[in-house]
Amino acid sequence: MHTSDALLALDNLSVTYGHVRAVDGVSLTVGHGEVVALLGANGAGKSSLLRAISGTGGERNGSVLLQGESLLDGARYRVARRGVAHAMEGRRIIGPLTVADNLLLAAHASQRNERRAVPGRLDEVFSYFPKLYERRAQHAGLLSGGEQQMLAIGRAIVSRPDLLLLDEPSMGLAPIVIEEIYELLRSREGTLASCGILLSEQSAALALGVSERAYVLARGRIVFDGRADELDKEKVAAAYLNN
Known part of the structure; x- marks a missing residue:
């Protein structure tokens, strides 16, 4: 995909934490309405790459363009x-707030929803995850791990993103939740x-099953x-082993 046609385009992006380079010269694209898998073993740099896109960690060099405009020139809330919505590894839900309040906060904070549209945004998330509707008045910190992951994804969806970053959504979850x-x-x-x-996923089989490119x-x-x-599974496996 040509970068001028892409929703997201990274060009020679590097991310450092002090003297440690977590991402080294990465270029990739994500198209409008496209699912792209980012695969690799634990420690490969997947989370660092996603955090660089959303502006949540590391010193960044290179280019990060969303619909042709740089994401490197603004604070995280502007991103x-x-x-850009980022469902981060570790979920990062707000435990003392209820499920509904977590979703409402995300819907309003993005400033991408008209106030009258917010109830419909919550209804969409509840239609995806009926368990969240059942728990809507419960403090988020009391949810199970799987329910917290659903809430983390729901908070990202309710912000009405153009680009959704999902970091290891299957990690630590029961097979039925995955x-x-x-x-x-x-x-x-x-x-x-x-x-x-x-x-972003460690499980290549899961990610490739829902993605157009990887x-x-x-x-x-x-x-x-x-x-x-069309990915060569042997080459993918070798990349994991040689990480």
């Missing part, structure tokens, strides 16, 4: 208001039908990329 989350990504309804998604990251560098249905 969110320009249409299937529910990935069925949502396969169905691509509502908000998920129109936004681009960059999906990049494989090892030691902070892209070592392999291609269409999800």
Whole structure:
């Protein structure tokens, strides 16, 4: 995909934490309405790359463009208001708030929803995750791990993003919860039908099953990329082993 046609375009992006270079010269694209997998072993640099896009960590060099405009020149909240939603590893939900209040806060903070549209945004999330509707008045900190992950994804969706960053959505979850989350990504309804998604996963099988294209990251560098249905599984496995 030509970078001028992309929703998200990274060019020679590097991310450092002090003297440690977590991402080293990465270039990739995500198209409008496209799901792109970012694969790699633990420690490959996947989370650092997503945080660099959303402006939540590391010193960044290179280029990060969203619809042709740089994301490197603004504070984190400006990145969110320009249409980037990040469901981070570790969930980062606000435990003392209720499920509904977590969603309301995200819907209003993005400034991408008219006030009258917010109830409909919450209803969309509850239709994806009926368990969240059942728990809507419960403090988020009392949810199970799977329910917290659903809430983290729901908070991202309710902000009406153009670009959704999902970081290890299957990590530490029961198989039945993983299937529910990935069925949502396969169905691509509502908000998920129109936004681009960059999906970071250790599980190549899960991510490739819902993605059009994929990049494989090892030691902070892209070592392999291609269409999800054409990736050489042996090369992908080798990248994991040699990370």
